Amino acid sequence: MTAVQTTGAARLPVRSRLLLRWLRLPVAVRVLAVYVAARLFSAAVLAEVARFQPASTWTPANPGYGDLLRMWDATWYEQIATGGYPDAVPLGSAGDPQQSPLAFYPVAPLLARVLMGTGLSFGAAGALVSLLTGAAAAVGIEVLLRRALRERVGATAARRGAWSAAVLFCLAPPSLVYQVPYTEGPAVALLVGFLLCLQRRRYLPAALLALLLGLTRPVAVPLSVVVVVHLGLRAWAGHRDGTVLGGREALRGLGLLAASGTAGLLWPFTAWQLTGRPDAYTATMGAWRSGGEVVPLAPWWGVSQYVLGPVGPVVLVLALAAYVAWLCSARARALGPELRAWCLAYVGYLLLVLDPFTSLFRYLVLLFPLGALAGLRPGRRVPLTGWVVCCLALQVVWTAWLWRFSPPADWPP
Template structure:
């Protein structure tokens, strides 16, 4: 499995090296930068580097109009702090330590993705042998896959999401709470995990009731009794998901003295002067396609729902289904759609299992389908890196 992941990362490295040769000098890197420079210093990597070396400001910077300007509080602390630890232990520079750490974390994420698909989607694995490995391969060849080996948080976030789901499936709720809290200080994606915990609790409760109805007359309690200890663990895990989902904005408000400082900071990256749910999707649709734009979101949303309700998706376990649906709904609610949406979609990794399981025919047909998906993903990695990671002033779209 790790060999498959290594091949995917090697391809992404080739893509980055090829594109780097056409990179002009910008604020972060010189013309034709080295691989270390290109993976460790571009785009948001510079923000994370500043956090690792200087920390967060005590106050929020503002412009002449009083609006909060872009600042480090938009970026969560766990990844830069971990990198700072690696730098202290090894003496390596940020540009070397940060992408190397991301690469290692990505390998751990691949292991967790493989394990969580194998354990969490038994019906899908029975229908499509080799599905866990195919999912890992598709995640590794995702169009935004190069981000898994640059100084970004995707590798750590993927590791924590897949690890949290795996621990939840293993009913190790205490350790799952630890990973969910860590997720809450990595990316703003912990809240959807609360939905997964509720779904898991409902599944366990239904299984426990079913077991109780079929218990033997001599007092058998059934194999899946939901006892007080498990109930307390689930409540603690649910609380951890909710608290970690709002902890960083609260810390930002407390540290800067501006209660809504985090939202004001996020607004600095947006077209609107404030953060509002869902409305940016309508704004962007109008900007792209005119007055008819918002109506085009209806068939797009219907297509997503159709995928989530398709037979391959229904064969996933309840927890993987819940994470995918909750996370995509969360993106619709809180994200302003743009080019970064491709990168954000990486955390909806169960869709890789859905795509790999779309063909259930003979082995040759499944291999042909998977090969086509992998080739398409590898080609789109080149397009993504060329079009988004490469910056050609005076304008550019963020990856």
């Protein structure tokens, strides 16, 4: 009888063999596996929260999972998907603009309308749009961050940072919005595609994605800052090396800058054309504000005082200064100038236009590049497993606190 020689892998414990098999899978497959597991967790949390949902304008008491998909802003997207937009700004008895679908962007509900042509309900179609675009965003985030980090921290650290960014995106406390008819999934997917194209200097596809983003969610304005930073760095590199940017590249870059600037104005202009009223979009947005109009910066000042009292504005200024200093630190430089420019410009944009409160948690998912920093400097950080446990716990809190509606009025998610 001859002896059978065992391999080193066969002698490993079962857990180690499973880990090796996991690590041998393509990284995109691993990201998708985490995304699917995260969505199953979110679905289980939402189904449990449904048991405690009282009757409301959206649902009966103790509704089913499908009923909860059509709550909050999903109602507006359903109106767009089934009936389109009004041809005039709805007005109240005093002539003041009322809340209407004009405040909501068309790409996500129109994609849902296409899927509804197959016989799906709006809830299922809108959820499917979010699920698929969220999955594309998760895979794209890993690719984007790995490329951005590699030349600054090395391949190993880049893989670790990119993996952290993708995992934390999948598990973020408000990540339920990747499986309900909301616009975060499509918006992040388009933003990631835009940044990948910019990273590879593919300016024409980037311009097209910027315009699509301008019809998906009101976050396109900061893109111009990112493009200016990118083109400025390209021009400086050419000057330093004694070369001049080629005419075609310069023209494509200027075209991208024009497209990114146009993207931020595209839906307000479209709303004007739909209704004949130049301020149709901003007037409608004002219907959600306590003063009836959008006032830059003032809501942040007022909310900080409401939450923290007289010291609130001081805390707000210090927090913003700390955020800027952190993004300018040596550790954050690993993200590269374009991603840091996005993280700064987007927060500046939120300061100018957002009426901050509970919806802020959801808006912050677009700061996904910051998740990469959780995977860098392994000797001086909270382990990724710690972040994962924290995100899962906060996801339960977010869903039970904000997605569940407590009549007669409640804070929005």
